[in-house]
Amino acid sequence: MTIQTVFARCALAAATLLIATATPARSADTLKVVVISQSDALALYVAADQHMFDKRGLSVEITPVANQSVVVSSLVSEAADIGFAVPPVIIQAKDNGIDLQIVCGATEFPLPKPAYAGILARTGSEIRSANDLIGKKVGVIGLNSFHHIMARRWLAENHVDPGKVEFVEVGLPQMQDLMKAGQIDAGVTVDPFYNRMIDQGVGYSFGDYLQTVPNGIPVDFYVAPKSWLANHQEIAVKFRDAIAEAIGHIKANEADARASLAKWTKLPAAVVASARIPNLSAGVDEGTLNWWVDLVKSQGLISGTVKAQDFTFRAQR
Amino acid sequence: MKAVRSLWIVPSIAVAVAFVLLWKYAVDARMVSPVFLPSPERTWAALQHGFAAGALQLKFLHTLERMFYGWICASIFGIAIGALIGSSSTIRSYLQPSLELLRPLPASAVIPIAIAFFGLSDGMVLATICFGALWPMLLATIHGFSSVEPRLYELSEALGMKRTAVVFKIVLPSALPDILAGMRLGMTVSLILTVVGEMLASRDGLGQWILLAGRSFRSPDLFAGLVLLAALGLSSSLLLIGLERWLLRWRTVH
Numbered sequence: 001m002t003i004q005t006v007f008a009r010c011a012l013a014a015a016t017l018l019i020a021t022a023t024p025a026r027s028a029d030t031l032k033v034v035v036i037s038q039s040d041a042l043a044l045y046v047a048a049d050q051h052m053f054d055k056r057g058l059s060v061e062i063t064p065v066a067n068q069s070v071v072v073s074s075l076v077s078e079a080a081d082i083g084f085a086v087p088p089v090i091i092q093a094k095d096n097g098i099d100l101q102i103v104c105g106a107t108e109f110p111l112p113k114p115a116y117a118g119i120l121a122r123t124g125s126e127i128r129s130a131n132d133l134i135g136k137k138v139g140v141i142g143l144n145s146f147h148h149i150m151a152r153r154w155l156a157e158n159h160v161d162p163g164k165v166e167f168v169e170v171g172l173p174q175m176q177d178l179m180k181a182g183q184i185d186a187g188v189t190v191d192p193f194y195n196r197m198i199d200q201g202v203g204y205s206f207g208d209y210l211q212t213v214p215n216g217i218p219v220d221f222y223v224a225p226k227s228w229l230a231n232h233q234e235i236a237v238k239f240r241d242a243i244a245e246a247i248g249h250i251k252a253n254e255a256d257a258r259a260s261l262a263k264w265t266k267l268p269a270a271v272v273a274s275a276r277i278p279n280l281s282a283g284v285d286e287g288t289l290n291w292w293v294d295l296v297k298s299q300g301l302i303s304g305t306v307k308a309q310d311f312t313f314r315a316q317r
Numbered sequence: 318m319k320a321v322r323s324l325w326i327v328p329s330i331a332v333a334v335a336f337v338l339l340w341k342y343a344v345d346a347r348m349v350s351p352v353f354l355p356s357p358e359r360t361w362a363a364l365q366h367g368f369a370a371g372a373l374q375l376k377f378l379h380t381l382e383r384m385f386y387g388w389i390c391a392s393i394f395g396i397a398i399g400a401l402i403g404s405s406s407t408i409r410s411y412l413q414p415s416l417e418l419l420r421p422l423p424a425s426a427v428i429p430i431a432i433a434f435f436g437l438s439d440g441m442v443l444a445t446i447c448f449g450a451l452w453p454m455l456l457a458t459i460h461g462f463s464s465v466e467p468r469l470y471e472l473s474e475a476l477g478m479k480r481t482a483v484v485f486k487i488v489l490p491s492a493l494p495d496i497l498a499g500m501r502l503g504m505t506v507s508l509i510l511t512v513v514g515e516m517l518a519s520r521d522g523l524g525q526w527i528l529l530a531g532r533s534f535r536s537p538d539l540f541a542g543l544v545l546l547a548a549l550g551l552s553s554s555l556l557l558i559g560l561e562r563w564l565l566r567w568r569t570v571h
Contacts, residue, residue: 068532069531069532072534073353076350076352076353077350092533092534093534095534096352096533096534096535096536097351097352097534098352098534137437142532143519143525143528143529143532144529144532144533167519168437168518168519169517169519170437178432178436178437181433181436182436183432183436183437184437301533
C-alpha cells in the first residue's frame with residue numbers, strides 16, 4: 001500500500017466520522033418551547049398546527065414536561081427557550097435570582113363556566129363552609145402550587161386562618177380514593193376529576209375558590225429568560241404575534257381548536273368534546289401582575305422586593 | 318495510644334474542609350449555576366436564618382423523632398423475627414422463603430399500600446420506615462444466631478440450661494456484635510425513609526422543607542436542609558458506635 005493510499009483512507013475515515021457525529025446547527029429562528037400538557041396552552045398547539053409559526057419563519061419544537069419546576073430548570077439550563085408558567089412560579093423564581101420575563105399571555109380570568117375546579121367536601125363530612133375546614137385534612141395537587149395558593153386566598157377571604165387547615169399533597173387521580181376511604185376530608189380538584197367525583201357521589205362542591213378572582217388577572221403565560229430575550233427580541237415578537245393570531249383563529253374555528261387539543265394532550269375524544277375552551281389572551285397588564293405579587297407576598301412565599309415591572313418584556317423596535 | 322488514635326480525626330476534618338473548598342471553587346468558577354448550587358456561605362446564612370426564625374429546629378426535631386421511633390420499631394421487629402428464625406430450623410424453613418420474597422421490595426414502592434392502610438399520617442411514615450429498615454437487623458440477627466460457637470451449645474446442654482436462658486445468656490450476647498452492626502445500617506435506612514415519607518405524606522419535617530425549597534428555587538434553604546440531614550446521619554452513627562463500644566467492652570481486643 002502506498003503512503004498516498006494510507007493518507008486518502010485516513011482522510012475518508014475522518015470525513016465520515018465528522019459527518020456522522022456533526023450535530024445540525026441550530027438555525028437562528030428555531031424555538032424550543034416547554035409546556036405542561038393542558039388546555040391552557042391551546043393557542044400554542046393551534047399556532048403549530050395551523051402553521052402560524054412557519055409563516056413567520058419560526059421552527060417551533062414543543063416538548064411537554066411534568067411540572068413547573070422542570071419548566072424553569074429547562075429555561076435556566078438553556079435546554080428550552082420559552083416555557084409555559086403560572087405567575088407564582090416566576091415570582092418565586094425572580095425572588096431567588098432567576099430572571100424570567102413574559103413573552104405573552106396564555107389565559108386569564110374569568111374562567112369558562114360551568115366551574116371545572118373547586119373544593120369538594122367528602123360526602124358525609126358535614127362540611128358546609130370555609131370555617132368547617134379548620135382542623136380538617138384537605139388534599140391539594142401540590143403544596144404552594146397555583147391551586148394551593150388560590151385555596152389559601154379563598155380561606156383568608158372567608159376569614160379562616162389557612163394555617164389552621166392541614167393541606168396534604170395528593171395526586172389528582174388518587175384524590176377520589178383517598179376521599180372515599182376517609183383519609184382526607186376535602187380536596188382541591190380540577191376537571192376531569194372534579195366533576196367525576198361529584199357525579200359518583202364521593203364529594204360535593206361547597207367552595208369555588210376561583211370565583212372571586214377579578215377579571216383580567218392572568219392564569220398563565222409564556223416566559224423566557226431575560227438574557228435570552230435581550231438577544232432574540234425579534235423571535236419573541238414573532239412568537240407573540242403567532243399566539244395572538246392563534247387566539248383569533250380559535251374564536252372563529254372551535255373545531256380546529258378541539259382537534260389540536262386532542263392531538264397534543266392525548267385526552268379521550270369524549271373529554272375533548274366537552275372540554276371548556278379557556279379564556280385565551282395574549283396581552284398581560286402590569287397592574288394584574290401586581291395583584292399576583294401582592295398575593296404571593298401576603299402568603300409569605302417571597303421575601304425580597306419583586307416588582308411587576310421585573311417581568312415585562314418590551315421589544316426595542 | 319488513645320492520643321495517637323485521636324490524632325486521626327485531624328486528617329478526616331481536613332478532607333471535609335477540602336470538600337467544602339472544592340464546593341466553593343465550583344460555585345465561584347461558575348461551573349454550576351449558583352441558582353442550583355449555592356455557595357457554602359449562602360448555605361450557612363440560610364441555616365442561621367432558618368434557626369433564628371425557629372422553623373428549622375422544629376422540622377429537625379420532627380424528622381429526628383420519626384427516624385428514631387421508626388428505627389426502634391424496625392429494631393424490635395427485626396431482632397425478634399431474626400431471633401426466631403435463627404434459633405429454630407423449623408421456623409426458618411417456614412418463614413425465610415417469604416421473607417426473601419419481601420426483602421428486595423423497595424420500601425418507597427410500598428408507600429401506596431401504606432397510605433391505603435394508614436392514610437397520610439405519621440403512622441404511614443413509621444410503617445414504611447419499619448418495613449424498610451428492619452432487613453439489616455433481621456439478617457444480621459439471623460447471622461449472629463447461626464454463628465454462635467457450637468461448644469457454647471454443648472456447654473449449655475451440659476449445664477442443663479433452659480432454652481430461654483440459652484438465648485438470653487449465650488446466644489444474644491454472642492450475636493450482639495452482628496446485631497449492633499445491623500442496627501447501624503438500619504439507622505441509615507431509617508433516615509432515608511423518614512425523608513421520603515415526609516415528602517410523600519406532606520408531614521412537617523426536613524423532607525418537606527427540602528421539597529418545598531426545591532420547588533420555590535430556594536437552593537440555599539435546600540442545601541441547608543441537606544447539611545442538617547448529613548449532620549443528623551453523622552451524629553446518630555457516632556452515637557451508635559459509642560453505644561456499641563460500651564456494650565461490647567467485655568470483648569477481648571486481640
